[in-house]
Amino acid sequence: MIREDTIAAISTPIGTSGIGIVRMSGDKAFSIAKKIFYPPTHTRVNWSSSLKMHYGWIVDPETKERVDEVLLSLMQAPRTYTREHVVEINCHGGVVPLRKVLEICLKQGARLAQPGEFTKRAFLNGRIDLSQAESVLDIVQAKTEKALKMAVKAQAGELSKLIHSLREDMVDILSLLEAEIDFAHEEIEMLPEKEKERYLNSSIQKVENLLERAKTSQVYREGVKTVIAGKTNVGKSSLLNNLLERERAIVSSIPGTTRDTIEETINIKGFPVILIDTAGLGAIRNLLVKKSMERTHHSLIEADIILLMVDGSSPLEKEDKEIFVRVKNLNKQLLLIINKIDLPQRIDKNKLKEDFPDLAPVEISATKGTGIDKLKEDVAKCILKKVHPIDEEFMVNVRQNECLKKTKKCLLRAKESLRNRLSEEFLALEIREAIASLDEITGKRLGEEVLDRIFSNFCIGK
Ligand SMILES: Nc1nc2c(ncn2[C@@H]2O[C@H](COP(=O)(O)OP(=O)(O)OP(=O)(O)O)[C@@H](O)[C@H]2O)c(=O)[nH]1
Ligand SMILES: [Mg+2]
Incomplete structure (x- = not known):
């Protein structure tokens, strides 16, 4: 998906502090920075460099007045938080300089970012999946060190890895079931009934383990x-x-x-x-x-x-x-x-x-x-x-918990169909739904509206 607008926001809390950061992300981030950043005379900024900091001033292009003495970080796409060009301006941490610098960025063509929009872009641009994006919020809001550790693990993709392996298992059964449905008239049984039940039980067990972790997460989070x-x-x-x-x-x-x-x-x-x-x-x-x-x-x-x-x-x-x-x-x-x-x-x-x-x-x-x-x-x-905390904990949030519960319900229904010797189609239907619920966790199939709701819990600038 191509996003043509460049977003900007103050990424640090508003108040008086040592420094404050205005962040921009998007195609125009560098060109806007070029128009408003002035290094000291006799020094040059290498605009094609990445992950470099430059000392200088933000100057209002309209009045030519110096607004603040800053450090400018240039980060070239795609190796950035959002996978887009990112510019961070470290200003003095007062409300007035920060607002003024942001205002200049907006006047030069950036758009004010919505809450969580930087992280949303990281997700939409495929750098992280939805569960990782959500854990960014848990990192920011961690109440204790242990909660922080758990959120960092989820952010690093620990939950995604388990979801992925669970999904693979289900896709395996589904493909066998679909083959059986396709060749139904030839009476070929790809997988004996006992095996199907074993597969289902193992997936249900894995989902239950994750639900147990969700309970523990809730204690650490709330x-x-x-x-x-x-x-x-x-x-x-x-x-x-x-x-x-x-x-x-x-x-x-x-x-x-x-x-x-x-x-x-x-x-x-x-x-x-x-x-x-x-x-x-x-x-x-x-x-x-x-x-x-x-x-x-x-x-x-x-x-x-x-x-x-x-x-x-x-x-x-x-x-x-x-x-x-x-x-x-x-x-x-x-x-x-x-x-x-x-x-x-x-x-x-x-x-x-x-x-x-x-x-x-x-x-x-x-x-x-x-x-x-x-x-x-x-x-x-x-x-x-x-709760039963084990060392390998990671955060599972309320939304993810609900998706897991849905997955479990579908798998239990699949088991019921198997017991009642219903046709393979019923079994396949339930497993397809179970996979769809897992995909909601990683964000593979979610509408814009749901995504907006998730990211609206973030603060502006994150
Ligand atoms: N000797 C002694 N006095 C205590 C102890 N704990 C509380 N007190 C005293 O008991 C009185 C009441 O203490 P509080 O902590 O205000 O009791 P409370 O249960 O909050 O009282 P309310 O807010 O009125 O319901 C105070 O004079 C305390 O100093 C204790 O362990 N030993
Ligand atoms: Mg009292």
Whole structure:
């Protein structure tokens, strides 16, 4: 596909920074740069060179005024991010110089890039497939180092490789089936039924493995919502502050200090954990408290893990019990925490055991930091119950996950046709559909509209 327009955008965040980059991609990128870039006298720019940087100024061709002192990178097609000619202008990182340089590029014939359009061009020009293009977004948005590693692996084509090999398997069966259909009148069976089933089972297994990875990816990409809940004053906010290693939430001895939910992301054993401190649950006294309670309930419903906290320095009260009932009804992963173990203990652990016979409480002191490591380990264990991280992880996103689910459904239907001894045509139809769903992952068959939707999640300049 030939794209005749040259696109330009500011590729760094808008704000004040050391440098900022204006990027152009397209046939006219070099000719526009020639019109606006001036090197120092007695130096020449070799415009046919590639991957070279040049020092100079951007000059407005209309007013002949110097706009900014810059470094210009020239990258000749096809060995560039987009496979087109790419020019990057490293300006000083202020809003005004960056906007001015971009404006000059646009006046000289470039068009403002849409979100993700540079990466979209890399895809459309065949440098990367769609799953690799999407992982660029995961790299940019990675919440932890592990998430970054997984995104980089997907970007390098690890997911594409597996999809490709799965597709090859299916194309093999399909071609045998099609041969059988073609020679149906001669009653030639290319593949015994048992073999067909074996083939199908192996493909289903491979898709299931990928779906398992998708589950793990979701944890790394979105984080695990972990809600700290309990009666007022048990030390929920103190725990949040301890885990964050800063005084994020107000802590006081007055019950009902926290009124709103407070959300912060931390890294526990490589997992992004979204910690949510909540208003203590208790009897509703006024409208404000009612609103706080609603927020707490909402967080609990959304939670992946609930850290249920009680105060070890006081006996269990009616309010504790009420919270226990509420939390149990939610059927979430639960960790029981006894806080304030630095104070004389008055809690009856046997009573606690009656309510939670299967849970061993973690004993901590949120203010002194005792037991926090053990708590982190237990949180990680909870997460590991949900996902099975193996070293060879890579990101699988929600869209890709949906395509894989479709593939699996088609393969299961194919197996059903085989069992019910339906004609080969039915089997072939399902496998063709399974292949089509895989192709949606790599972007082999997607309309412009779907592509636009995918790339619209990117920022401008990427
Ligand atoms: N000795 C001791 N005091 C603690 C500990 N954790 C919290 N506290 C104290 O308990 C009081 C309440 O702590 P918060 O962290 O505000 O409790 P909370 O559960 O967030 O309370 P609300 O926001 O009102 O629901 C404060 O005076 C804390 O200093 C602890 O481990 N040991
Ligand atoms: Mg609080």
